[in-house]
Amino acid sequence: MKIDLTDTTASKINKALVRGRRAIGTPAVGMVLTMVIVTDEENAYDSVKAAEDASREHPSRTLVVIKRHARTPRERTSSRLDAEIRVGSEAGTGETVVLRTFGEVSDHADSVVLPLLLPDAPVVVWWPVDAPDNPAKDPLGMLAQRRITDMYAVEHPLDALEARVRSYAPGDTDLAWTRLTPWRSMLAAALDQARVRITSATVESEAENPSAELLARWLEARLGVPADRVVTAGPVVTAVRLGTADGEIVIDRPEGPLATLTLPGQPPRTLALKVRPTSELIAEELRRLDADEMYAIALRGEGTKENV
Structure with a gap:
């Protein structure tokens, strides 16, 4: 089931989610975490597909944040939030909300996401492309216990790796590491x-x-x-x-x-x-939400001599 909302609010989105679950006969849900995907239109489809496939192992609420670039003077001064809600078979074993932000809302996406997080459940933020230089200090990253980036998706991956070394915080990980x-x-x-x-x-x-x-x-x-x-x-x-x-x-x-x-x-x-496909990599990352000490060791090249 799909529900489209134009020029909406987080409160209206929450109410639409409840209506959608009731309409398909599943008012009670057993989701275990919130996955926040921060991406662009070009990469949104593949990212959402990977997250929904991973949700078959980890039922989750997936919030997709797409910050739309202003194309006209009016869009640059206006502020708007559109939402596309998917529940039931349209969203794997959880539910998906695609959030498109315009104008000033794009600068405060965390205030849109915060009311939509599942209560008392872990939060994972994934940037398939264009990750911030310091994920742990990003407003959306600060909401999460786990922050996933992908150095393989950038133009200069080894430069991105050095940036990850400088900004590493417990909870950070990267799909370049998961692939190993x-x-x-x-x-x-x-x-x-x-x-x-x-x-x-x-x-x-x-x-x-x-x-x-x-x-x-x-x-x-x-x-x-x-x-x-x-x-x-x-x-x-x-x-x-x-x-x-x-x-x-x-x-x-x-x-x-x-x-x-x-x-x-x-x-x-x-x-x-x-x-392995991206869905398998994401599913692996969702199996553990604590700090990945081995990733930190690999980033910094620090450790003691011992068998692998």
């Missing part, structure tokens, strides 16, 4: 099997890949060895090589969903290592 979860799990399992001392590390990837840089920094921090960065054709991270006295530990994924794991003195093994 299968790699980190496989590396940890490989080191558990090999039980050898690591003497060097190499991360291979396409140029300017923020996930590869985070992975290299994480290996340096956790293993206490320098990690070389090698540029390949991609896509994304293509291989990790760990040097030992007995030979290399290698996870190689030049393309496709399969990787090859090679341990010293053992035959190669084929493992599943696909590039």
